[in-house]
Amino acid sequence: MEGFCEDSPPYLVPTEHPWEVLARFSLRGRRVLTIAGSGDIPVYLASHGPASLEAVDVSRGACFLTELKRAAYRHYARREFVRFFLGGTASWPLLFEDAGADPSPDPPERSLLYGSVRQHLSSAAQAFFDQRLMDCSEEKHPFAEFLRPTDMWHVSLLPPVRSDEAYGLWSSGARLNFPIHCASLEDFVPATDSCFDLVYTSNVFEYLRTRIVLQASVSAFRGFMRSFWVALHRILAPGGRLAVYVFQGHETEPFARMLKELAPPRPLRYKRHLMPVTLRPKALPGAVWRHVVVFFEKTFH
């Protein structure tokens, strides 16, 4: 499992699917911090009417892609969105069937679409995408280096690609101009002056654990988590939650281990909630994936 850094390529589509779990909380008027990732999760969270939202990601590419996704959700119709990001990936017929879009690549259309949102991007994001999108050729998919082998399954689980209704929700979220910080979560949390009701961390702890255990030891990771909790406790409002996406079923041994290692120090008195996620990717008939979103809730004591 590789680590992430400033130059890591972004994920083109999310590989985690917290949509239904996150929809169970009222985020209206709440303050949210989230990992930016592919950009779809921040835009989704923004659609729930938070008072504020901030996105953070260690990868510059992920931050730029989040800007581009937000602009695309705001300005493109669903078919344009699907063709812009995924056109030319013709081996994904189910995707295009759902989106009612033509799967064939259309580079001139892609350049035109990019031109229509470019002005809404920061100059750094423009510089990042100009070379990929201003002069697209048919030979090279502009986002090829962001694609991962499992993306064709994940994309079939992304609600805005599948229905106009969901796309409308994401488009409404994209109207919020939230800040996107290029920093690691572990550097951002101790340094910020903001206060949050929800901190959504994707599965970054899984990667941090691997890195710290390989470089040092399991006890070094436990030490890291203790310091992280002290920093997080300072910025979480009473009743606020840290959310962690775990790519394991809740009855598995790795899940139990992860839960133990992530747990806040007892004196902080957090409550824990486990929300299972069951996924049946349409593009992978018969497969069932079991994940969990773990919430640690700060009590009012």
Ligand SMILES: C[S@@+](CC[C@H](N)C(=O)[O-])C[C@H]1O[C@@H](n2cnc3c(N)ncnc32)[C@H](O)[C@@H]1O
């Ligand atoms: C953690 S990755 C996970 C992607 C996917 N869910 C998976 O299973 O591999 C999602 C995003 O987190 C970002 N990321 C990874 N470690 C981070 C860290 N320590 N701080 C901030 N962002 C981080 C990556 O750049 C990426 O955009």
